[in-house]
Amino acid sequence: MALLGLPALFALLTALLAGIAWAAAHHGRWIIAIPALGLAAWMGSMAWSAVVRARRR
Numbered sequence: 001m002a003l004l005g006l007p008a009l010f011a012l013l014t015a016l017l018a019g020i021a022w023a024a025a026h027h028g029r030w031i032i033a034i035p036a037l038g039l040a041a042w043m044g045s046m047a048w049s050a051v052v053r054a055r056r057r
Contacts, residue, residue: 003054010047014040 030046 003057004051007047007050007054009056010043014043016046017043 017036017040021033021040024030024033024036
């Protein structure tokens with residue numbers, strides 16, 4: 001269970017940043033939406049890497 005702590009944290013951050021990006025885009029705040037989407041993609045890739053690393057152990 002401890003191996004999934006980091007992937008869960010990164011997945012939560014991914015979801016939160018994606019939500020911020022969606023809300024900002026919905027309200028026309030593209031200056032916030034685009035970087036938030038980029039950060040969500042980066043966090044998503046980190047979450048995926050952490051899952052792969054946890055499954056190898």
